[in-house]
Amino acid sequence: MRMRSGISRVAVEAAILLIIIVVAIMLVGPGKALSSAVTSRLGLVAPANLQAMGGGVAGESSTSIYFVVFVRNLGPNTVGDPNLDDSYIPSMWEVYVNGASCVVRVSYIRQHNQDPSLEDNAAMEPYEIWEFGFRCPKSSVPPAQEYKVAIYGPSGVRAYYTIEGG
C-alpha cells in the first residue's frame, strides 16, 4: 500500500490553532501594541486620529475661494516628520473640497506646543492644533451652500469637515 501524501491531521490542526492564537493575541492581547507599531510603520493604519474642529470661508477673490479649517491631533503619535521645517507642510498635505483639489497655502499653529523647539517643524504633535488655510479655484469649486472638505496628511491621517456657505 502506498502511504497517503501529506502532513498529519494533528500537524494541520496545530498549525491552524497556532495561527488563530497569534491573530487573537495581535488583536486583543499583549501583542496589540506590537501590531499597532508594525501596522503604523508599514502605513497600514494611520499613526494618529485627527479631529476637525471648525472652519469657514475666509474670503473670496475673482478666481478663488479661501478656506480655513482647525484640526487637532488626538494622538497617539506625532504626524509628519519632526526633522523637517514647516515650509514642507503644504507639500505634505492634500486638501479636497467637494471632490476638487485645492492648494494648501499656510498652516498656523493655534494650540501652541509646550516645547517651543517643536513649534517650527513639519510635524503635528499630539494635542497640537493647526489652522489650515487653503485656496480653491472657482473653476473647480464654484460658490455653494455647502463645502465638504477632506484633508489628507502624512502616513494616511485624514480629517473631514463640512463648511456651510454664506
Place this chain on the structure above:
Amino acid sequence: MTGRRCGLTRVVAETLVLVIAVMIILLIIGPLNSYVSSAISGSVITASPSDIEILSLYLADSPCTSGVCIELAVKNNGPLSLRNADRWGSWVLIIDDYYCGEPDYVDVGGDDTLDVGEVAKLRWSDNQCTRYAGSYTSSIYAIRDRSYVVKVFGPEGTFTAYTYFPG
C-alpha cells in the same frame, strides 16, 4: 505496512492555510480594514469615550482682554472618566467657527480627571476669536448680545455643541 496515514492531504492543508492567510490580509489592508483597524491600533481614539455637556455659558457684554470674559461649565455625562482633563491642549473653544483657544483657567476638582457626573469650570480672559488667513484674517468678539453656535472640544476627543441665545 498496510496502515494508512491518518490526516488531511497536503493540498487540503495548504488550501486551508492559504485561505486563513488571505483572510488575515483582507482584515488588515483590504475592504474589511475599517472594521478591525480600531481593534488593531489599540490606543487610537476612534470615538469619544464619554459624552460631555455644556451646562452654562457666561459671556462678557463687550470686548474683553482680562478677567473673566468667557466662562463655561461642562459636565461629563459618562460613561467613562476623562483623563488629562487639566492637561495642555485638552479644552478648546470654537464659536461660530472662529477659534477662541484654550481656557486660561481650568478647574476639574484639583486632579487631572473629570469623573462621571463631575463639572469642569473653564474660563477665558479674552473673548476675541479668530481665523488667520493672511489678508483674509478676521475675528469676532463673543459678547452676550448675539446668538452663537458654541463648540467645546474636551479631553480624549470629546466634543459638545451648544446654541447660545442672548438674554
